[in-house]
Amino acid sequence: MTNVEQAAPGSNNFLRTIIDEDLKSGKHSGIVTRFPPEPNGYLHIGHAKSICINFGLARDFGGRCHLRFDDTNPAKEEQEYIDSIKENVRWLGFDWGEHLHYASDNFEQLYRWAVYLIEQGKAYVEDLNAEQIRAYRGTLTEAGTESPYRTRSVEENLDLFGRMRAGEFPDGSRVLRAKIDMAAPNINLRDPVLYRIIHAPHPHVGDAWKIYPMYDFAHGQTDAIEQITHSICTLEFESHKPLYEWFLDNLPVPARPRQYEFARLNLTYTVMSKRKLQELVQLGIVSGWDDPRMPTLAGIRRRGYTPEAVRAFCEMIGVGRSDSWIDVAILEECVRADLNDAAPRAMAVLRPIKLVIDNYPAGQTEQFQAPNHPQKPEMGSRSINFSRELWIDSDDFMEVPSKGFHRLTVGGEVKLRCGYIISCTGVVKDDDGTVLELHGDYDPASREGIHTADGRKVKGVIHWVSAAHAVTAEVRLFDRLFSDPNPDRGGADYRQFLNPHSVETLSDCKLEAFLAGAETETRYQFERQGYFRPDPKDSRPGSPVFNRIVTLRDVWIKK
Ligand code: ATP
Numbered sequence: 001m002t003n004v005e006q007a008a009p010g011s012n013n014f015l016r017t018i019i020d021e022d023l024k025s026g027k028h029s030g031i032v033t034r035f036p037p038e039p040n041g042y043l044h045i046g047h048a049k050s051i052c053i054n055f056g057l058a059r060d061f062g063g064r065c066h067l068r069f070d071d072t073n074p075a076k077e078e079q080e081y082i083d084s085i086k087e088n089v090r091w092l093g094f095d096w097g098e099h100l101h102y103a104s105d106n107f108e109q110l111y112r113w114a115v116y117l118i119e120q121g122k123a124y125v126e127d128l129n130a131e132q133i134r135a136y137r138g139t140l141t142e143a144g145t146e147s148p149y150r151t152r153s154v155e156e157n158l159d160l161f162g163r164m165r166a167g168e169f170p171d172g173s174r175v176l177r178a179k180i181d182m183a184a185p186n187i188n189l190r191d192p193v194l195y196r197i198i199h200a201p202h203p204h205v206g207d208a209w210k211i212y213p214m215y216d217f218a219h220g221q222t223d224a225i226e227q228i229t230h231s232i233c234t235l236e237f238e239s240h241k242p243l244y245e246w247f248l249d250n251l252p253v254p255a256r257p258r259q260y261e262f263a264r265l266n267l268t269y270t271v272m273s274k275r276k277l278q279e280l281v282q283l284g285i286v287s288g289w290d291d292p293r294m295p296t297l298a299g300i301r302r303r304g305y306t307p308e309a310v311r312a313f314c315e316m317i318g319v320g321r322s323d324s325w326i327d328v329a330i331l332e333e334c335v336r337a338d339l340n341d342a343a344p345r346a347m348a349v350l351r352p353i354k355l356v357i358d359n360y361p362a363g364q365t366e367q368f369q370a371p372n373h374p375q376k377p378e379m380g381s382r383s384i385n386f387s388r389e390l391w392i393d394s395d396d397f398m399e400v401p402s403k404g405f406h407r408l409t410v411g412g413e414v415k416l417r418c419g420y421i422i423s424c425t426g427v428v429k430d431d432d433g434t435v436l437e438l439h440g441d442y443d444p445a446s447r448e449g450i451h452t453a454d455g456r457k458v459k460g461v462i463h464w465v466s467a468a469h470a471v472t473a474e475v476r477l478f479d480r481l482f483s484d485p486n487p488d489r490g491g492a493d494y495r496q497f498l499n500p501h502s503v504e505t506l507s508d509c510k511l512e513a514f515l516a517g518a519e520t521e522t523r524y525q526f527e528r529q530g531y532f533r534p535d536p537k538d539s540r541p542g543s544p545v546f547n548r549i550v551t552l553r554d555v556w557i558k559k
Pocket residue numbers: 035036037038039045046047049050232233234263264265266272273274275
């Protein structure tokens with residue numbers, strides 16, 4: 001499944017080679033790229049690839065990158081999306097400076113160019129409806145048929161197009177088409193639609209327009225207006241390139257941008273089409289665009305992924321021209337690599353069971369010093385409380401140990417991380433046989449190290465917290481949203497592959513006391529459990545809610 005187009009950080013790819021040559025040959029003295037989202041949804045991890053490519057090339061070659069909203073369809077676009085896109089590009093660590101642009105800022109110029117095409121006899125107003133236009137278009141093997149309206153006079157076209165703009169006609173009643181070639185082998189050249197009538201307010205230009213340009217008519221010309229040198233897009237636009245160039249060839253544009261295509265990111269165990277992501281939100285399958293299970297930047301950000309990890313991932317997968325699938329495990333590995341280095345350690349008991357140390361005096365407390373990072377003494381240490389009653393994870397106890405189980409059993413011994421060696425002397429159960437409480441003794445001689453008073457070595461080490469000092473927290477364990485590597489396969493309904501266990505909420509977790517006031521921007525490693533951060537929306541001082549960002553190891557290898 002995984003087919004990583006390997007590229008070392010900062011290494012070469014075909015786009016760098018092209019830009020290098022263009023700069024060396026003097027074709028360009030500097031480069032200008034752009035990231036051109038349509039504000040009709042939230043950005044996802046696939047967009048991150050495009051953002052890193054466009055802003056990354058501009059950074060590395062001393063050029064600039066524009067953020068451009070390709071806002072040509074007001075029916076689907078909203079200010080909320082514009083705001084979230086800006087915020088998430090910034091979060092990823094990129095800055096467009098003064099170059100925030102909107103395709104809609106050029107609507108007047110685009111309109112004039114449409115009029116120019118009409119005047120040149122290269123565009124006409126079409127009265128056929130959408131269905132008829134489709135039928136006339138022909139197929140891959142059959143030429144299309146010319147519309148009866150194709151031969152309208154320039155005067156009639158100018159009149160009708162002006163009235164389209166003035167709002168005289170209802171939605172869908174007419175369009176403006178380029179007059180290119182109904183027999184062109186590339187269907188995109190069979191008199192493509194340039195303008196359609198949409199009576200809807202636009203999030204950026206308000207009520208000014210009743211007609212809106214199509215993406216193809218806006219994109220290249222906007223590139224030219226912004227003096228973009230390298231217009232980088234995904235491979236599905238390759239067949240649009242002749243049209244992109246036709247407009248540049250047939251209009252008095254101020255510059256000559258070039259389009260280059262790269263393979264989009266496909267990631268396993270998720271969907272990335274905005275339509276489907278929106279559906280997940282609208283159907284309430286997830287809690288919102290920023291649900292921590294979503295592949296949106298808002299989602300992975302809330303979950304606790306760092307921009308550094310996402311950028312490292314985009315660097316690692318590289319830029320190629322062949323379609324490939326990237327295993328989401330690679331993204332998770334990048335997150336682990338980043339967090340392992342930076343995350344302070346803490347102890348958290350997710351499924352608590354009480355352990356009473358019978359030979360420790362009630363009411364007594366002592367402190368142990370615990371390093372905040374095992375490899376980084378410069379990150380300091382903290383003191384943790386020990387007392388008679390502790391919480392340990394129920395997973396760390398087995399009444400009847402299975403083979404290879406080195407943690408706590410009745411009659412067995414285990415080392416408490418940074419604390420004493422303790423033995424388990426008994427179990428209290430309810431009538432159904434459910435374990436309610438464990439009892440044990442501590443070995444006073446084992447304060448430091450993993451040896452008992454009589455010199456025996458203990459194999460297992462478990463985490464714990466003092467019951468009297470712990471803070472109770474909710475912890476959300478996230479898993480993949482889908483249980484199939486490709487929920488989109490075969491055009492099947494992707495929803496049948498939803499993972500019913502994609503989130504597990506544990507409401508009675510016991511954490512080290514200092515985590516009660518954890519900063520939402522700090523990511524912790526809960527020892528032996530994974531990486532966690534306070535949920536920025538739901539966590540409150542004193543009653544924290546933690547998101548699991550990623551497990552310590554890839555648990556899916558086993559599944
Ligand atoms: P949709 O999901 O409706 O197909 P889109 O994701 O293509 O829309 P745009 O807003 O048009 O949405 O995308 C902005 C830019 O991001 C485009 O240049 C597009 O090529 C790029 N992009 C989108 N998806 C990916 C992806 N999976 N991998 C890399 N780049 C992507």
